[in-house]
Amino acid sequence: MPLVEISNLGVAFSGVPVLHGINLKIEKGEAVGLVGESGCGKSVTWLAALGLLPGKAAVSGSVRLGEEELVGAPREKLEQVRGGRIAMIFQDPSSSLNPVLRAGRQIAEAVELHQGLAGAAARAEAIRLMDLVGIPGAARRFDNYPHEFSGGQNQRLMIAMALAGKPDLLVADEPTTALDATIQAQILDLLISLRQETGMAIVFISHDLGAVSQICERVCVMYAGRIVEQCSTEMLFRAPRHPYTRGLFDAIPRLDAGRERSIPIPGTVPQAGRMPAGCAFAPRCGYATDVCHNQVPALSGTEGRATACFNALDEMRSATASGTTKQKVEFA
Template sequence: MSTPSSLVEIRNLSVDFESNRHFTRALHGIDLTLSRGEALGIVGESGCGKSITWMAALGLLGRNARVSGSVTLGGREILGTDDATLSCVRGGRIAMIFQDPSSSLNPLHKIGWQITEALRLHQGMWGQAARKEAERLIDRVGIANARQRLGEYPHEFSGGMNQRVMIAMALAGNPDLLVADEPTTALDATIQAQILDLLDDIRRERGMALVLISHDLGMVAEMTERVAVMYCGRIVEDSPTSDLFANPAHPYTRGLIAALPRIDGPRQRLMAIPGTVPPPSALPPGCTFSPRCMLADEDCLQCVPPMRSASADDRHVAACVHLGAVSSFVPKTSAVVQASAAGVA
């Protein structure tokens, strides 16, 4: 439902990819609303459509992709608009940080040139003013000796520092929304914590919205206010973060949480979800999770289950016909995730 505070509204977003002269559907009618200043986590196994959702929304997919539906930014439709409009949106209103910063930065240009280019495109800043602002941004993301570092190339930076440069470039357009796609995948644990603290500080300082795409449930529990769980190109659960980790309503969500190790009590064998994510071209009938679900029965094969309320206030919804039986599906939530979720409750 649209509200005055809505920043982005995605409605019935579908993506089909062409291969060997036929189309295969990868996204099946995604519905998602993001409010101004909200921190949303998107989780799920690889191949579930997390990154494709936002790449489709921003027009970043190749020519073999057929995208349909609606994506509005501040009430204005942006899906399918001309390149000039999208160029203003990308980087200006919505910035995206990709998981591999080394492949996102141009190795032939110095860091300063790349940041000032973003400032020129999205804020109309030139010359010394752009240079000063680039220095300020580099300093803000925690890179010392900013003036000297602006004259260096990406290969002269570590992976963590390149990720900080990417954050600085994203902030150069003063965006309303920052989409972080696995922003700490290639970083060690210490640098991961620094990057996440930086993102959280900047989000609160600027009042911008954040979409965090990640496999790390502990990170999502700590960083976000709401979580959407994706499986096979669909959102199967959407809930406030604390409620999702305390009372997961979908068997898939509960399976993901049960696969995390506990930090208290005796050692136990981790619970694994059997099987793998099916390819988009060979989805099972009905609920696509049914071949891997211990609760599956004939009802699950009849049709794709619609979203149903899993809480009294309807803020927690899940697409499962057996919501009442999910609580006995697998063991309780991992303690490490419970502790992180308690911090955002």
């Protein structure tokens, strides 16, 4: 049985649908990436699952954590799950920490809440967690305030807090986006080693395909509130099948390539209230046919590889789809 099973999850803000039926299974200990541009629903999926959306959001469908149903669950039950079984970290660590409380105290609070420890025991556990996430001199820095730590260390503190409940699943929402390149590598490295040590599953939400490929075995590409492609990281990089995924690869310049022009995806992401009929990507797609403009393609394929496209690219076309001399994306 999967750890978390999301089926047909839909979210609408004031009657405007932003999430159109997400189906996603997370197995125990698995690392799954959710990739997409801003507004595609990658964060909303998990905020909805944990009941963290504001009241005007109407959530439909089901999110099952083992035997428990989370959609519509009472607050007490959700509070058990949040931080306990599913923990979440966010993009901007300094705005997630309370600036007027000592950093160690905030982690100890999470420890008290989830592990039932108190006093010196909670403090010792908090220091252990700070040590685990690589804060140098954890015992000495327990009483520092968040502003006395750097951005990368603040993100480490957030991770320590998330680990306090010994979660089965860590949802990391763009955890490295606000950090410098060298610090980003450190945090990715930390997440990988924590997963090895604790065996928790990770959902890594990011717009950075490169970062996702470092952490995750499996990737879901989202566009305008739907999963459009889902497969193993290795397959996705070798041969993306959805024209949007292909377009993303073409749009990102490569460090090892030359100064040739990158190929942008024309147009912009449609607004939630003004979705085109048919496939949401059709107006920007070079492969769109009549059917694309009239009918919404379903996510179809096998467990291991699914695409929501009427004109999915085959291996040959996906390698040269851009029709230019641009190098094929290789998976060494």
